[in-house]
Amino acid sequence: MSLGKRIRSGIRNLIRKKQLESQLDEEIRTYVDMLTEEKVAAGASSAEARRISLVNVGGVEQVKQAVREQRTGIRLEIFWQSFCYALRQLRKNPGFAITAILTLAIGIGATTAIFSLVYAVLLRPLPFPQSDRLVWLSQQDHSLPGVVMEPLSYPDYFDWRAQSHSFSGLASYDGGGVTVQRDGESQRLDAGMVSSNFFRVLGVAPILGRDFRWEEEKAGNRAVILSYAIWQNEFGAAKNIVGQSITLNDQSYIVAGVMPESFRYPFGRKGAELWLSLAGEGSGADSSISQRGNDHLDVIGRLKPDVTLDQAKAELDVIATGIARRYPDTNKWYTSVLAHTLLDHTVGDTRPALRVLFGSVALMLLLACANIAGLLMARGSQRSAEFALRSAVGAGRSALIRLLLVESVTLSLCGGVAGIIVAPVLLKVLIYLVPVTIPRIYQVSVNGMVLAFALIVSIVTGLLFGLLPAWQGSKVAPSQALREGSRTLRLGRWQQKLQSGLVIAQTMIGLVLLVGSGLLIRSFIQVLHVDPGFDTRNVYTARLRVPFDRYSHDQHFQFYEQLLAKIRVLPGVQSASADWPLPLSNSRASVSFAIAGRPLAPGDRPSETVSVVMPDAFETLRIPLLSGRTFTERDGLQGSPVAIVNQAFARKYFPGNNPIGQHIVPGLGDDSRFDHSSREIVGVVGDVKRSGLTAEVDPEYYLPYAQAVITDPYLTVRTNGDPSTIDGEIRAAVREIDKGVPVYQVQMLEDYVSQSEAQPRFEAVIISSFAGVALLLSAIGLYGLLSYSVTQRASEIGLRMAIGAQRMNVLSMILVRGLKLAGIGFVGGIVASVFLTSLLTHMLYHVQPLDPFTFSVVGAVLLSVSVLASFAPAWRASRLDPTRTLRDQ
Amino acid sequence: MSENQVNLLQGTLDLLILKALGQGELHGLGISRRIEQITQGTFQVKPGSLFPALHRMEEAGWLSSFWGESENNRRAKYYRRTKAGERQLGVETDQWTKVALAMANALKAT
Numbered sequence: 001m002s003l004g005k006r007i008r009s010g011i012r013n014l015i016r017k018k019q020l021e022s023q024l025d026e027e028i029r030t031y032v033d034m035l036t037e038e039k040v041a042a043g044a045s046s047a048e049a050r051r052i053s054l055v056n057v058g059g060v061e062q063v064k065q066a067v068r069e070q071r072t073g074i075r076l077e078i079f080w081q082s083f084c085y086a087l088r089q090l091r092k093n094p095g096f097a098i099t100a101i102l103t104l105a106i107g108i109g110a111t112t113a114i115f116s117l118v119y120a121v122l123l124r125p126l127p128f129p130q131s132d133r134l135v136w137l138s139q140q141d142h143s144l145p146g147v148v149m150e151p152l153s154y155p156d157y158f159d160w161r162a163q164s165h166s167f168s169g170l171a172s173y174d175g176g177g178v179t180v181q182r183d184g185e186s187q188r189l190d191a192g193m194v195s196s197n198f199f200r201v202l203g204v205a206p207i208l209g210r211d212f213r214w215e216e217e218k219a220g221n222r223a224v225i226l227s228y229a230i231w232q233n234e235f236g237a238a239k240n241i242v243g244q245s246i247t248l249n250d251q252s253y254i255v256a257g258v259m260p261e262s263f264r265y266p267f268g269r270k271g272a273e274l275w276l277s278l279a280g281e282g283s284g285a286d287s288s289i290s291q292r293g294n295d296h297l298d299v300i301g302r303l304k305p306d307v308t309l310d311q312a313k314a315e316l317d318v319i320a321t322g323i324a325r326r327y328p329d330t331n332k333w334y335t336s337v338l339a340h341t342l343l344d345h346t347v348g349d350t351r352p353a354l355r356v357l358f359g360s361v362a363l364m365l366l367l368a369c370a371n372i373a374g375l376l377m378a379r380g381s382q383r384s385a386e387f388a389l390r391s392a393v394g395a396g397r398s399a400l401i402r403l404l405l406v407e408s409v410t411l412s413l414c415g416g417v418a419g420i421i422v423a424p425v426l427l428k429v430l431i432y433l434v435p436v437t438i439p440r441i442y443q444v445s446v447n448g449m450v451l452a453f454a455l456i457v458s459i460v461t462g463l464l465f466g467l468l469p470a471w472q473g474s475k476v477a478p479s480q481a482l483r484e485g486s487r488t489l490r491l492g493r494w495q496q497k498l499q500s501g502l503v504i505a506q507t508m509i510g511l512v513l514l515v516g517s518g519l520l521i522r523s524f525i526q527v528l529h530v531d532p533g534f535d536t537r538n539v540y541t542a543r544l545r546v547p548f549d550r551y552s553h554d555q556h557f558q559f560y561e562q563l564l565a566k567i568r569v570l571p572g573v574q575s576a577s578a579d580w581p582l583p584l585s586n587s588r589a590s591v592s593f594a595i596a597g598r599p600l601a602p603g604d605r606p607s608e609t610v611s612v613v614m615p616d617a618f619e620t621l622r623i624p625l626l627s628g629r630t631f632t633e634r635d636g637l638q639g640s641p642v643a644i645v646n647q648a649f650a651r652k653y654f655p656g657n658n659p660i661g662q663h664i665v666p667g668l669g670d671d672s673r674f675d676h677s678s679r680e681i682v683g684v685v686g687d688v689k690r691s692g693l694t695a696e697v698d699p700e701y702y703l704p705y706a707q708a709v710i711t712d713p714y715l716t717v718r719t720n721g722d723p724s725t726i727d728g729e730i731r732a733a734v735r736e737i738d739k740g741v742p743v744y745q746v747q748m749l750e751d752y753v754s755q756s757e758a759q760p761r762f763e764a765v766i767i768s769s770f771a772g773v774a775l776l777l778s779a780i781g782l783y784g785l786l787s788y789s790v791t792q793r794a795s796e797i798g799l800r801m802a803i804g805a806q807r808m809n810v811l812s813m814i815l816v817r818g819l820k821l822a823g824i825g826f827v828g829g830i831v832a833s834v835f836l837t838s839l840l841t842h843m844l845y846h847v848q849p850l851d852p853f854t855f856s857v858v859g860a861v862l863l864s865v866s867v868l869a870s871f872a873p874a875w876r877a878s879r880l881d882p883t884r885t886l887r888d889q
Numbered sequence: 890m891s892e893n894q895v896n897l898l899q900g901t902l903d904l905l906i907l908k909a910l911g912q913g914e915l916h917g918l919g920i921s922r923r924i925e926q927i928t929q930g931t932f933q934v935k936p937g938s939l940f941p942a943l944h945r946m947e948e949a950g951w952l953s954s955f956w957g958e959s960e961n962n963r964r965a966k967y968y969r970r971t972k973a974g975e976r977q978l979g980v981e982t983d984q985w986t987k988v989a990l991a992m993a994n995a996l997k998a999t
Contacts (some may be wrong), residue, residue, distance in 0.1 A: 026966075058937050
């Protein structure tokens with residue numbers, strides 16, 4: 001029969017089931033009646049005739065069953081019946097059902113949650129056509145050990161673009177900001193400065209208007225392309241937006257087009273809000289377009305159809321080497337190129353961690369399966385009478401196995417449904433905790449792909465843990481099982497060993513994870529107590545954008561001088577200053593320098609982190625002054641060139657000597673924004689943790705902002721009370737000086753610190769969660785094993801009690817058994833921990849991997865959990881009535 | 890021979906049923922008797938085999954059924970062959986003939 005016919009038949013059979021049954025019944029009975037009539041007609045008595053007919057027919061029910069069994073859709077019907085039966089069974093055993101479903105909910109829910117994370121971050125292709133052809137490019141800085149990615153400068157990029165033939169397009173991107181006037185206040189929007197082929201390379205066209213043109217890269221061109229969001233929110237989705245002019249950075253720009261809603265670049269929580277052509281970089285006094293040493297560009301290329309990544313890289317290596325040879329002052333060390341697919345670059349760092357996470361969660365699920373299999377087998381032995389009955393009325397072995405498998409898959413589907421409810425909650429918690437640096441994580445959702453995964457995992461899980469119990473339970477000897485009240489079906493030797501081994505393994509894993517968890521928690525607490533080198537409380541920070549095309553460098557400084565003077569007299573303000581970069585803000589710059597009296601070729605000079613600060617910066621942040629003095633008003637525009645170094649710098653470059661009075665010459669050959677004066681070191685300050693609480697402290701040097709205006713610094717204001725209350729007054733103060741200067745990125749200093757704590761916190765929480773689950777699983781496993789064992793040995797226990805054993809003896813016997821198993825697991829786990837904790841060393845801060853305190857606490861926890869788990873079955877054993885158990889032999 | 894239960898393959902039974910019905914209509918017992926008749930007593934189809942086959946063939950569309958009155962005014966389910974059933978009869982007959990010929994040849998050879 002064709003499939004279509006089969007489906008129609010099946011549906012028909014389902015709908016008219018009652019009618020079909022009664023007709024079938026009538027048909028068979030009529031047959032028997034007619035057969036009887038024949039025999040009566042041939043001379044038999046009616047009773048005899050009937051009897052013989054029935055024998056001949058073989059039984060009305062059997063015939064009807066034979067007809068039913070070949071009916072289309074019968075399989076489905078059987079499945080459905082088994083399914084309903086399984087649900088009823090679960091309802092009759094709520095204790096078991098809840099334990100199993102909860103375990104599965106956590107296991108399947110966690111697996112699903114991690115899978116949706118993995119899918120959203122790693123597996124999902126980038127939202128560009130043929131995104132696997134997109135390549136992220138950077139130069140490799142060979143002056144530093146390891147693989148160090150160095151962005152490109154504009155001249156480098158233009159050379160690459162002109163000389164390379166591997167790409168159908170090579171585009172540049174530079175993130176920045178523009179100021180717009182909104183409601184009388186200046187605001188800053190995230191903007192991208194891009195090469196004119198940027199959108200073409202990515203493969204997305206504007207939905208309104210047009211893309212950038214090549215000529216628009218020339219200085220003086222002012223075209224802008226808007227993001228969909230800003231077109232909606234700021235311009236009311238005006239249909240005639242194309243061709244209109246808008247004011248950015250006090251200049252008039254023409255809107256050339258609008259990007260589609262789905263387009264977002266960069267891939268963070270919010271992409272850029274608008275894009276300008278790189279002509280925007282070429283205006284004003286600091287044109288970075290011509291500076292080869294100013295490396296700040298992202299470069300993305302689209303490979304030509306027949307070119308591989310390696311071929312493109314090889315070609316660019318040659319080009320880079322050529323550039324390095326021609327311009328050794330700036331590019332001496334950039335002789336090779338790093339090329340990754342764009343997806344790889346965006347998410348590649350997270351791949352190992354996510355893999356480990358997924359593997360761990362899958363392992364947990366497997367352990368949960370093993371546990372449930374154990375519990376099912378224990379229950380199966382109690383149902384042996386039921387199976388024997390089924391077998392006696394004709395169910396074959398495969399039918400029994402099928403029934404049991406349907407039961408286990410039903411159980412796992414229930415767990416799966418619960419898991420799907422649990423998964424989004426787990427995801428939310430995970431995303432909240434995660435250190436903010438995982439890209440694409442904001443698009444995580446429980447979508448169709450994830451639900452399908454959950455379904456498949458549920459079914460496979462059910463089959464996995466159901467197989468052994470099903471095979472076990474279907475092995476019945478009906479005669480023995482049906483004997484009154486007998487408890488048959490001992491597990492074979494090897495199966496008992498298997499279960500014991502499983503409990504031991506789970507205990508070991510639980511212990512290892514607990515140790516890891518303990519260590520990471522202690523480490524996290526250590527991190528919380530790290531002294532960052534400055535006082536993080538009650539400091540308000542913000543950024544301003546004082547446009548360089550309206551203010552000269554000197555005027556820039558004067559702006560901040562004026563602003564700080566205003567702020568310092570505000571009520572509640574203790575001190576105020578400005579510096580760049582802010583410690584723990586993820587921005588830093590390093591500039592090479594020469595030390596007077598130690599001549600070196602330009603390419604070989606050391607390079608250290610540099611900061612620029614307004615007067616009072618050290619006092620505001622409470623960075624201690626160790627010797628000499630800090631910057632004051634006399635280090636202003638007219639002052640002699642000075643510098644301050646931190647202790648690490650002094651130790652590294654002037655070991656054993658006093659750095660004060662020495663001279664350094666920063667910035668040679670790197671950036672023409674620095675004047676190349678020889679600067680006298682006038683002070684040494686304490687070290688600060690600039691890049692992270694657990695990172696090493698780097699040598700660094702400070703220059704007065706007046707003498708080195710490189711960018712807009714972070715405003716820092718120390719207040720007496722809650723620093724967030726001062727925001728309005730600061731904005732007002734800025735507006736008083738210049739309405740066109742926006743205030744943005746307002747954040748309290750403490751928030752920068754807690755972002756730095758996020759990583760160790762996350763690690764501690766994750767491992768602790770796993771440890772908790774593993775502990776739970778091993779407890780359930782131990783409980784299940786002991787329960788079953790008590791059931792099995794009930795008669796033996798009864799015997800013991802009958803010949804004089806006290807209830808206490810029985811209780812302790814079972815308890816000891818449980819503790820013995822846990823003990824083996826404990827010892828094994830300790831040994832494993834001793835080896836495995838060395839893996840954690842790089843995640844631990846000031847905590848030894850073999851920390852005795854942690855180990856002892858963990859041991860105590862495991863011991864108590866094992867005692868708890870063993871207690872219930874032990875109690876049950878001690879409550880057994882010897883007369884009943886002996887009788888049930 | 891009438892005591893022997895010869896195992897009928899499913900296809901063979903189908904063929905016999907289709908043949909037994911001919912152009913007319915029969916109820917279950919009638920089909921069973923007719924098969925016995927046309928095979929000269931060799932095949933006595935038990936209801937445990939007959940009825941599943943009848944229902945299967947009806948679902949496949951080779952037979953159609955209706956409720957009518959039997960000889961003794963009993964309500965009984967009657968079956969008749971459909972056009973598709975006639976075509977199937979032809980197909981199965983050809984197949985059987987091929988098989989029989991092949992077997993005959995095989996057994997004739999020494």
